[in-house]
Amino acid sequence: MCGIIGVVGSTETLATLLEGLQRLEYRGYDSAGIALVHAGHTWRARTAAGTESVAALRVECEGAPQDYRSGIGHTRWATHGAPEAVNAHPHLDCSGHVAIIHNGIIENHSELREILTGRGHVFTSVTDSEVVAHLVEELRGRGLELLDAVRHALLEVRGAFAIAVMDATEPDVIVAARRISPLVVGTAPGVSYLASDVPAILDRATAFYAVNDDEVVRLGPEGFRAVDLEGAPVRLRQLQIDWDLETAEKGGYDDFMSKEIAEQPHAVYATLLDRRRRDGSIVFDELRISDEELRDVKRVVLVACGTSNHAAQVAKYAIERWARLSVEVDIASEYRYRDPIVEIGTLVIGVSQSGETIDTIQATREAQRRGARVVAISNIVDSSLAREADAVLYTRAGLEVSVASTKAFVAQVAALELLALRLAQLRGTLAPEEIDRLLEGLHSVSGHIATSLGRRDDVAGVAAQLLDAHDYFFLGRHVGYPTALEGALKLKELTYLHAEGYAAGELKHGPLALIEPGVIVVAVTTDPVMHEKILSNVAEVKARGATVVAVATDDDERIDAVADYVLRVPATQSMFAPMIDIVPLQLLAYSLARGLGRNVDRPRNLAKTVTVE
Numbered sequence: 045m046c047g048i049i050g051v052v053g054s055t056e057t058l059a060t061l062l063e064g065l066q067r068l069e070y071r072g073y074d075s076a077g078i079a080l081v082h083a084g085h086t087w088r089a090r091t092a093a094g095t096e097s098v099a100a101l102r103v104e105c106e107g108a109p110q111d112y113r114s115g116i117g118h119t120r121w122a123t124h125g126a127p128e129a130v131n132a133h134p135h136l137d138c139s140g141h142v143a144i145i146h147n148g149i150i151e152n153h154s155e156l157r158e159i160l161t162g163r164g165h166v167f168t169s170v171t172d173s174e175v176v177a178h179l180v181e182e183l184r185g186r187g188l189e190l191l192d193a194v195r196h197a198l199l200e201v202r203g204a205f206a207i208a209v210m211d212a213t214e215p216d217v218i219v220a221a222r223r224i225s226p227l228v229v230g231t232a233p234g235v236s237y238l239a240s241d242v243p244a245i246l247d248r249a250t251a252f253y254a255v256n257d258d259e260v261v262r263l264g265p266e267g268f269r270a271v272d273l274e275g276a277p278v279r280l281r282q283l284q285i286d287w288d289l290e291t292a293e294k295g296g297y298d299d300f301m302s303k304e305i306a307e308q309p310h311a312v313y314a315t316l317l318d319r320r321r322r323d324g325s326i327v328f329d330e331l332r333i334s335d336e337e338l339r340d341v342k343r344v345v346l347v348a349c350g351t352s353n354h355a356a357q358v359a360k361y362a363i364e365r366w367a368r369l370s371v372e373v374d375i376a377s378e379y380r381y382r383d384p385i386v387e388i389g390t391l392v393i394g395v396s397q398s399g400e401t402i403d404t405i406q407a408t409r410e411a412q413r414r415g416a417r418v419v420a421i422s423n424i425v426d427s428s429l430a431r432e433a434d435a436v437l438y439t440r441a442g443l444e445v446s447v448a449s450t451k452a453f454v455a456q457v458a459a460l461e462l463l464a465l466r467l468a469q470l471r472g473t474l475a476p477e478e479i480d481r482l483l484e485g486l487h488s489v490s491g492h493i494a495t496s497l498g499r500r501d502d503v504a505g506v507a508a509q510l511l512d513a514h515d516y517f518f519l520g521r522h523v524g525y526p527t528a529l530e531g532a533l534k535l536k537e538l539t540y541l542h543a544e545g546y547a548a549g550e551l552k553h554g555p556l557a558l559i560e561p562g563v564i565v566v567a568v569t570t571d572p573v574m575h576e577k578i579l580s581n582v583a584e585v586k587a588r589g590a591t592v593v594a595v596a597t598d599d600d601e602r603i604d605a606v607a608d609y610v611l612r613v614p615a616t617q618s619m620f621a622p623m624i625d626i627v628p629l630q631l632l633a634y635s636l637a638r639g640l641g642r643n644v645d646r647p648r649n650l651a652k653t654v655t656v657e
């Protein structure tokens with residue numbers, strides 16, 4: 045998730061860009077850059093200093109021309125290509141006149157790069173974004189004005205983008221466009237602005253406009269003109285912005301947690317984007333082991349902590365079902381100290397949002413010391429875990445600020461199920477058409493998550509009834525079990541109330557003794573195969589006075605008769621259900637925590653990344 049900003053017609057161009065990039069820093073980045081444009085000349089500076097990149101850029105810009113009236117700036121959250129200055133935006137075309145910045149993923153960048161290289165274009169980065177600079181260069185070379193050159197270039201592009209383009213041979217113009225990745229336009233007298241979101245230009249612009257998918261905007265000092273990709277004029281919707289800066293950084297949400305819960309459809313969509321070659325093979329981000337080694341894997345061990353461990357537990361079912369491989373999931377802090385047996389052909393998968401959790405890193409190091417090959421599932425490019433692994437699959441959930449992990453969980457499950465399908469593909473345990481069907485189902489999860497998010501008021505209504513409760517059990521079977529564990533963890537860390545996740549079939553082996561009136565039992569009942577069984581578990585706890593909240597599919601006609609409250613979700617294939625069923629559980633924990641006056645972004649005693657053992 046990168047941040048972009050642009051300004052045209054300003055007498056404070058550089059200050060505006062640097063201030064805006066600073067404001068975008070909560071989006072996370074590992075590099076940053078600026079291009080200033082004046083008649084016939086493009087000046088550029090780029091740095092790759094992690095979270096100090098903007099500060100380093102400020103130093104670089106001390107030598108910048110001070111009188112240029114337009115420019116663009118970018119903070120990069122790497123998805124393609126290491127976070128080095130050479131891959132930082134803005135990217136230039138061969139002439140050095142065209143400068144572009146991009147937030148998103150260009151799915152067909154490889155084929156476009158091949159075509160453009162074949163026509164003599166010279167690429168200087170390994171990013172997907174650079175292809176747009178060369179596409180625009182070609183179209184400008186055919187005499188198109190910048191607006192039409194960008195429009196036609198984007199007709200060639202598949203994937204997600206919020207993009208801004210300048211050309212020194214058409215000064216005082218910026219052309220911006222969006223598809224999926226966020227983009228706003230702002231105006232003030234004699235100046236126009238663009239940004240990934242409002243905070244970057246909140247103090248400068250006096251009017252703000254939303255840009256919709258496949259809309260292209262030409263900005264100049266006098267204002268802007270918008271068209272669709274076919275060139276037909278469109279009107280941008282004006283936004284009523286009365287936010288202060290802190291609210292703006294949360295995108296208008298009350299807190300980062302609710303913002304990140306809402307970002308889950310995109311987190312899954314982005315994680316799954318651009319994952320297949322033309323021959324149908326599923327690809328990783330970084331692969332330093334051969335397909336043969338992956339094919340020869342005999343056993344899989346997943347190591348992770350907290351929410352990431354719950355995602356790993358979902359993966360166990362998927363890898364065993366699809367790849368027919370024996371899978372073990374271990375708590376990372378336990379794995380390292382149990383003298384683990386690592387035979388030839390053992391693949392260890394480290395799952396970590398931060399990629400810096402020391403328990404997980406130490407566990408994968410121990411596994412490597414004993415001869416295992418390691419795959420990292422990480423949300424941070426070039427994190428310690430990713431750097432040390434033999435292969436990496438990045439989740440692309442974007443920066444997760446709230447201590448309670450939400451969008452990382454769904455993105456991790458998506459990435460792990462993609463990995464499970466890759467293993468099945470290599471081992472031939474699933475027919476190609478079955479893999480296609482499952483991938484199609486995986487891609488439909490984003491929409492189902494969005495549907496569940498649309499029911500947040502129903503969840504808030506249930507939470508309002510439970511504010512006096514103080515004892516929770518979360519029950520599930522099959523993949524509903526790790527979902528229950530994750531729901532319990534969310535409730536614990538946000539409300540500070542006692543909650544336990546349990547395998548529903550295990551209740552009668554002891555914990556049932558705890559069930560009495562006043563205890564809340566949250567049951568994940570969506571799996572069609574286990575439905576009968578979980579309903580009988582619900583009956584067991586109801587008979588002992590528990591209040592039951594059921595997560596149930598829209599087509600479940602029996603649940604209303606047995607549960608006190610029902611949180612409905614769209615039905616899907618059981619392996620995908622955790623990414624959808626977790627949404628009402630996240631919202632339940634969030635609503636209860638807000639009702640109890642907790643700090644949902646920074647729960648007591650907890651840190652976002654645990655870098656101590």
Ligand code: AGP
Pocket residue numbers: 349350351352395396397398399400401404447448449450537651652653654
């Ligand atoms: C989850 O809400 C917690 N913040 C915590 O359990 C977290 O999942 C755990 O510390 C692992 O973090 P990681 O994914 O960055 O390794």
